[in-house]
Amino acid sequence: MSLLNGPYRLGALFIAVSAALHVFAFLVGGFSADALRLIPVGLVYAVIAYGLTRGWRWLAYVAFIAMMIGGTVALGSLWTHSPVPQWWTIAIIAADWLAALALFVALWRPAQATGNAA
Numbered sequence: 001m002s003l004l005n006g007p008y009r010l011g012a013l014f015i016a017v018s019a020a021l022h023v024f025a026f027l028v029g030g031f032s033a034d035a036l037r038l039i040p041v042g043l044v045y046a047v048i049a050y051g052l053t054r055g056w057r058w059l060a061y062v063a064f065i066a067m068m069i070g071g072t073v074a075l076g077s078l079w080t081h082s083p084v085p086q087w088w089t090i091a092i093i094a095a096d097w098l099a100a101l102a103l104f105v106a107l108w109r110p111a112q113a114t115g116n117a118a
Contacts, residue, residue: 005053008060008106012052014099015063018070019045021092029084038084041070057107064103071096 006012022042029035048066051059074093078086 006055007109008052008055008057008063008103011060011063011067011099011103011106012049014095014102015045015049015052015067018067018092018095018099019043019049021088021095025084025088028088029082032083034082035084045070060103060107064100064107067096067100067103071100 019042022038022045025038025042026032026035048059048063052063071093074089074096078089078093082089
């Protein structure tokens, strides 16, 4: 059985990648405040990715908006002086926006009925 299952599995995958990039940014950016500030965001993203594997549609809506905002914030920080390299920030932007795209596609489809049709 796969760890990534459910209708939002592709979005959960990209959010998990983004979470890992956030949590391990200190490896490429050193133990600076800018790099360590990303760790709590990464932990929240990991919890969101876990919730999406449970098939929680309400969380998919929240995650869709959070990924769009997160990618935009990362884009805004791309041109600032930071010890985290630009290529790492670009990877975060790509993971966030790919997650938003995957969640948009998954949310566009109607919710699957869970009850028995009579």
